[in-house]
Amino acid sequence: MAYLSIDDISHQYFTKQGYTKALQSISLTVEEGEFVSLLGPSGCGKSTLLSIISGLLQPTEGTIYINGTSPNQSDTKIGYMLQQDYLFPWKTIHENVLLGPHISGKISSELKQKAIHTLEEMGLGKVLTSHPSQLSGGMRQRAALARTLMNDPQILLLDEPFSALDYQTKLKLENLVSTTLHRYNKTSILVTHDIGEAIAMSDTIYLLAANPGSVAATFKVPHYLQEITPFEARQHPEFNALFQDIWKELNDLESSS
Numbered sequence: 471m472a473y474l475s476i477d478d479i480s481h482q483y484f485t486k487q488g489y490t491k492a493l494q495s496i497s498l499t500v501e502e503g504e505f506v507s508l509l510g511p512s513g514c515g516k517s518t519l520l521s522i523i524s525g526l527l528q529p530t531e532g533t534i535y536i537n538g539t540s541p542n543q544s545d546t547k548i549g550y551m552l553q554q555d556y557l558f559p560w561k562t563i564h565e566n567v568l569l570g571p572h573i574s575g576k577i578s579s580e581l582k583q584k585a586i587h588t589l590e591e592m593g594l595g596k597v598l599t600s601h602p603s604q605l606s607g608g609m610r611q612r613a614a615l616a617r618t619l620m621n622d623p624q625i626l627l628l629d630e631p632f633s634a635l636d637y638q639t640k641l642k643l644e645n646l647v648s649t650t651l652h653r654y655n656k657t658s659i660l661v662t663h664d665i666g667e668a669i670a671m672s673d674t675i676y677l678l679a680a681n682p683g684s685v686a687a688t689f690k691v692p693h694y695l696q697e698i699t700p701f702e703a704r705q706h707p708e709f710n711a712l713f714q715d716i717w718k719e720l721n722d723l724e725s726s727s
C-alpha cells in the first residue's frame with residue numbers, strides 16, 4: 471500500500487441553504503518522499519482535500535490511509551505551510567520558530583540550538599533576534615518553513631506558499647523548499663495555480679477540475695526534471711513541452727465546464 475492512499479473520497483458540505491459537493495470520487499496515492507502537486511482553479515476543493523488529509527475533516531465517503539492508518543489514528547506528523555506566514559509580530563524570529571515547543575512546554579537548550587541551526591539552513595542566521603516586520607516576504611516565508619520543520623513532520627502540506635511573493639523571490643524559495651524537503655525525504659503535497667511551479671517542483675501532478683473537485687488528469691514529471699533544481703528545470707528544453715500538455719488539458723477542462 472502507498473504511504474498516503476486516498477481512495478474514492480467525496481465530500482459534501484451541508485448548510486441551511488442546501489449542500490455543496492466539494493469533492494467527488496478523488497483517488498490518488500503518494501509514496502514516501504514523493505513531491506506531489508495539486509494543480510487547479512479556485513473552488514476545486516483543495517482546502518477541503520488538505521483538511522481531509524490532515525484529519526481535520528472526515529470525508530462523507532471514501533477512505534484515506536496514511537502509513538496504513540486513518541489520519542486521526544496515525545502518529546504521522548503533518549506540517550502546513552500556507553500563503554500567509556502567521557508569524558507573531560511581537561516575537562523575534564528565533565522565538566517564532568520555537569513557538570511549538572514553547573506552547574507544549576518542551577523548550578530545551580537542544581531545541582533552541584536546533585532552531586538556530588534550522589534558521590541558518592534557511593539563510594536566516596543573521597536575523598535571529600529581528601522581528602517579522604523587519605524581514606522581507608520571502609524571509610518571513612523561510613522563517614515559517616523553519617517553524618514547520620522544527621516539529622519534524624513526515625508530511626508537508628504546502629497551500630500556495632509562494633503565491634503572495636514577487637517572481638524572483640518565488641523562484642528562489644521554490645529552490646530552497648524543494649532541496650530542503652528532498653534532503654530530509656519529506657513527503658510533500660503542494661497546492662498551486664501555477665503550472666510552471668508544479669512542473670519545476672513535483673514528481674507527480676494531479677490536475678483538479680472544479681464543481682465538484684475531481685482529478686481530471688495525472689502527469690508524471692520525467693526523472694531528468696525531478697533530479698535537477700526547480701530553477702534548472704524551468705530552463706530545461708523539455709519543460710515547455712510538458713507545460714504545453716498541461717496548459718492544453720486545462721483549457722479543454724475550462725471549455726467543457
Ligand SMILES: Nc1ncnc2c1ncn2[C@@H]1O[C@H](COP(=O)(O)OP(=O)(O)OP(=O)(O)O)[C@@H](O)[C@H]1O
Pocket residue numbers: 483484485490491492511512513514515516517518519
Ligand atoms: N464550510 C463550508 N460550508 C459550505 N461550503 C463550503 C465550505 N467550505 C468550502 N465550501 C465549498 O466547497 C467548495 C470547495 O471549497 P474549497 O475551499 O475546498 O476550495 P478551494 O479550491 O480551496 O478554493 P479557494 O482557492 O477559493 O480557497 C466550494 O464550492 C466552497 O464554496
